[in-house]
Amino acid sequence: MSDVLEREFFDRSVEEVAPALLGCVLSRTTSEGEVAVRLTEVEAYAGPLDAASHAFRGRTARNSVMFGPPGHAYVYFTYGMHFCVNLVCGPEGMSSGVLLRAGEPVTGVELARERRPRSSVRDLARGPARLCQALAIDRELDGADVCSDGALRILAGSPVDPASIHRGPRTGVSGAKDTPWRFWIDGEPSVSPYRPHAPKRRATLLGEVDVSGRSAGR
DNA sequence: CCAGCGATCGCCT
DNA sequence: GGCGATCGCTGGC
Numbered sequence: 001m002s003d004v005l006e007r008e009f010f011d012r013s014v015e016e017v018a019p020a021l022l023g024c025v026l027s028r029t030t031s032e033g034e035v036a037v038r039l040t041e042v043e044a045y046a047g048p049l050d051a052a053s054h055a056f057r058g059r060t061a062r063n064s065v066m067f068g069p070p071g072h073a074y075v076y077f078t079y080g081m082h083f084c085v086n087l088v089c090g091p092e093g094m095s096s097g098v099l100l101r102a103g104e105p106v107t108g109v110e111l112a113r114e115r116r117p118r119s120s121v122r123d124l125a126r127g128p129a130r131l132c133q134a135l136a137i138d139r140e141l142d143g144a145d146v147c148s149d150g151a152l153r154i155l156a157g158s159p160v161d162p163a164s165i166h167r168g169p170r171t172g173v174s175g176a177k178d179t180p181w182r183f184w185i186d187g188e189p190s191v192s193p194y195r196p197h198a199p200k201r202r203a204t205l206l207g208e209v210d211v212s213g214r215s216a217g218r
Numbered sequence: 219c220c221a222g223c224g225a226t227c228g229c230c231t
Numbered sequence: 232g233g234c235g236a237t238c239g240c241t242g243g244c
Contacts, residue, residue: 043236052236062229080226082237099236118239129237173236195237 003156007147010070011090018044018098019167019183021087023160025106026146027153028135035112035135037103037125038157040188043170044181045086047095051175055095066095071147071154075132075139082129083138087146087154101128101171101182104190127192160185171195 005024010017019042027036045053047066054063054076065074070090074097077083086097103125105112112124112134125131132138137152146154170182174197184191 045236054236057230060229076236077228078235079237080228080235084236086236101236127237171236 004147004149005071005154005156007069007071010087010147014044014046014089014096014098015181017087017089018042018181019165021098021100021154022165022183022185023157025155025157026100026103026131026135027107027155028137029151029153030136032136033108033111035108035115036106036155037131037135038106039100039103041102041182041184041191043099043101043183045097045099046181047097050096050179052170052173052177052179053095053097055097056175059095063095065143066097067093068143071145073137073141073144073146073152075137075142075144077139078129083132084128085132085137085141099128100131102126102184102188102190102192103131104188105134122189126190168194169196172197 021039021042023038025036025038027034047053047055050056055066059067062076065072066088069092070088072088074086074088075083084099086099089096089098105121105124109121115136116124116133125134141152144150144152146152164186165183166186167180167183169178169180172195177197
């Protein structure tokens with residue numbers, strides 16, 4: 001109960017929900033205890049309208065949670081070793097979601113450090129896979145309702161100064177690369193660095209110059 | 219600080 | 232069979 005966000009919060013366009021999630025708190029409870037982070041960086045993915053979205057090519061076993069009701073977690077496994085978590089937005093069937101990319105630890109820092117012993121506190125939840133590691137989020141939480149009292153909850157946080165919310169292109173995606181649907185709280189140390197998508201290197205032709213981008217985060 | 223690279227496997231073409 | 236909504240280590244400047 002307490003200060004869990006209402007499901008209606010998620011029942012709007014993903015472009016509205018994403019910046020509104022900044023400053024909110026994601027809390028994860030296991031038998032080991034609670035770890036919570038204040039969200040500092042997110043990305044919006046707009047389902048079938050969005051070439052970068054996992055839902056772009058329709059419903060599959062993996063992404064089916066995105067096609068369900070808002071306020072649930074879509075957890076996927078990638079690169080053979082990492083998990084990332086999205087919160088599903090509305091309306092139901094739209095298959096849009098917000099990827100949670102980074103957060104500032106606010107509760108259970110010691111437990112999070114046990115899970116990521118090589119990490120500085122600043123890096124504990126800096127990046128979508130690190131965030132999942134610090135909070136022990138895996139595919140068992142795929143479909144979890146974050147708007148009720150459960151193992152994974154989203155809580156209201158203290159208000160964020162609107163002027164500190166910045167936006168830019170999303171990180172690491174190959175489709176719709178210029179759509180500015182990455183949102184972050186400016187000046188937050190926990191915001192992950194911007195990494196433009198780098199295509200797999202193939203043999204270069206005739207002195208072709210590699211013009212891949214460089215760091216421009218924050 | 220930055221670029222390069224390997225790890226490792228589920229999903230989709 | 233190819234390639235990720237990534238991370239962490241290495242080696243260079």
